[in-house]
Amino acid sequence: MRMYDLILKKRNGGKLTEDEIRTMITDYTNGSIPDYQMSAMMMAIYFNGLDKDETLWMTLAMEHSGEVLDLSSIKGIKADKHSTGGVGDKTSLAVTPMVAVCGLKIAKMSGRGLGHTGGTIDKLESIPGFSTDLTPEHFVNQVNDIGIAIMGQTKDLAPADKKLYALRDVTATVDQMSLIASSIMSKKLASNADVIVLDVKTGSGAFMKSLEDAKALAKEMTEIGHGAGKVTKAVISNMDQPLGRAVGNAIEVREAIDTLNGEGPEDFTKLVFTIGSQLLIASGMYDNESDAKAALQKVIDDGSALNKFAAFVKAQGGDESYVYHPENLPCAKLTVPVVAERDGYIKAMDCEKIGLTSLILGGGRVTKESAIDLSVGLTIEAKVGDYVKKGETLAVLYANDEAKAKEAGETYRNALTIVDEACEKQKIILDMI
Numbered sequence: 001m002r003m004y005d006l007i008l009k010k011r012n013g014g015k016l017t018e019d020e021i022r023t024m025i026t027d028y029t030n031g032s033i034p035d036y037q038m039s040a041m042m043m044a045i046y047f048n049g050l051d052k053d054e055t056l057w058m059t060l061a062m063e064h065s066g067e068v069l070d071l072s073s074i075k076g077i078k079a080d081k082h083s084t085g086g087v088g089d090k091t092s093l094a095v096t097p098m099v100a101v102c103g104l105k106i107a108k109m110s111g112r113g114l115g116h117t118g119g120t121i122d123k124l125e126s127i128p129g130f131s132t133d134l135t136p137e138h139f140v141n142q143v144n145d146i147g148i149a150i151m152g153q154t155k156d157l158a159p160a161d162k163k164l165y166a167l168r169d170v171t172a173t174v175d176q177m178s179l180i181a182s183s184i185m186s187k188k189l190a191s192n193a194d195v196i197v198l199d200v201k202t203g204s205g206a207f208m209k210s211l212e213d214a215k216a217l218a219k220e221m222t223e224i225g226h227g228a229g230k231v232t233k234a235v236i237s238n239m240d241q242p243l244g245r246a247v248g249n250a251i252e253v254r255e256a257i258d259t260l261n262g263e264g265p266e267d268f269t270k271l272v273f274t275i276g277s278q279l280l281i282a283s284g285m286y287d288n289e290s291d292a293k294a295a296l297q298k299v300i301d302d303g304s305a306l307n308k309f310a311a312f313v314k315a316q317g318g319d320e321s322y323v324y325h326p327e328n329l330p331c332a333k334l335t336v337p338v339v340a341e342r343d344g345y346i347k348a349m350d351c352e353k354i355g356l357t358s359l360i361l362g363g364g365r366v367t368k369e370s371a372i373d374l375s376v377g378l379t380i381e382a383k384v385g386d387y388v389k390k391g392e393t394l395a396v397l398y399a400n401d402e403a404k405a406k407e408a409g410e411t412y413r414n415a416l417t418i419v420d421e422a423c424e425k426q427k428i429i430l431d432m433i
């Protein structure tokens with residue numbers, strides 16, 4: 001098999017075989033196929049696409065390019081959720097302890113934030129002492145003991161995807177639906193849960209700007225999951241405004257804890273209950289949404305979900321007292337309101353710019369190596385459809401540097417469109433696949 005012939009075949013619109021895809025991915029991972037040939041292949045795929053079979057073969061080849069987690073010693077149903085990324089997305093922090101109390105086993109690999117989107121690991125690390133650097137043995141034992149463990153992605157997990165993603169990033173070939181679907185699903189499959197619920201975000205703060213594209217991506221990913229023998233569902237959720245009110249790191253942990261106390265913002269609580277109930281239904285524990293949601297409400301009301309979160313924090317070296325006193329989590333020294341410059345209704349929020357606001361304050365990463373300030377962030381006081389008067393607070397910034405706060409404030413104001421006519425509020429759940 002010559003890489004030249006495969007590139008030619010794909011360039012001319014042909015279909016690659018399973019064997020060709022597997023060999024190509026193996027040889028690229030071990031360095032026998034150079035970046036320039038793989039770049040040409042990515043561009044050929046960008047223009048001619050992959051069909052359903054090719055997408056599945058590509059995913060399986062990437063899944064098996066490294067280690068597939070061995071979760072066989074974990075008793076019970078292993079479940080995982082994945083978000084395609086957004087602003088203010090602290091869903092994993094709240095939903096995983098809730099479903100763990102209900103009996104699911106959460107053995108989860110999470111990532112760090114990059115660019116305008118945040119990452120679960122950074123958020124958790126704002127709890128003093130908390131570590132996601134676990135040995136595989138600790139990881140599995142912790143899931144067996146308390147039903148939940150979250151660790152950082154190991155370098156051995158889907159290494160082909162790591163290499164390919166870096167290549168796609170610099171060759172303008174990231175935004176191809178089958179490549180995105182196979183990239184995400186290869187890592188999910190290598191993490192080896194029995195049940196996967198995907199939270200596919202759409203809107204100004206998401207990868208998929210249109211609902212149509214988000215549905216198509218969700219369909220591709222669920223088909224891959226089914227093809228690989230996993231129970232896979234997708235929820236399409238709104239990212240045309242930040243999720244909940246908190247954006248940052250420690251501040252998002254606080255909001256997740258509020259939610260576990262039954263005091264979370266309405267949109268975020270609704271998403272947590274929707275993802276949680278889909279996990280319970282997909283795992284066969286409940287056969288309808290209202291019973292699953294009632295079970296989730298019970299673990300909030302009796303405090304067991306909050307206690308589970310505390311047990312999880314403690315098991316990973318964190319100080320659990322912060323779970324009961326989240327007001328003690330790191331908080332920046334300056335509190336700076338961003339006020340409205342006119343009366344009117346909020347028509348739109350450019351969510352990517354709002355993510356950028358947190359990044360400017362120091363709460364996000366520009367490159368993978370950047371250090372971040374876990375204490376900064378913002379709370380959003382007015383969302384789409386709300387009426388504000390001139391001088392009223394739109395958001396509160398938490399900053400450690402006045403110049404950064406000024407720049408972030410301007411960015412935030414520019415992210416909002418305020419008009420005279422009344423506008424509808426946004427729905428959080430847009431579809432389910």
Ligand code: URA
Pocket residue numbers: 165174179180181183184
């Ligand atoms: N996230 C991924 O992991 N891969 C992609 O291709 C896009 C987003």
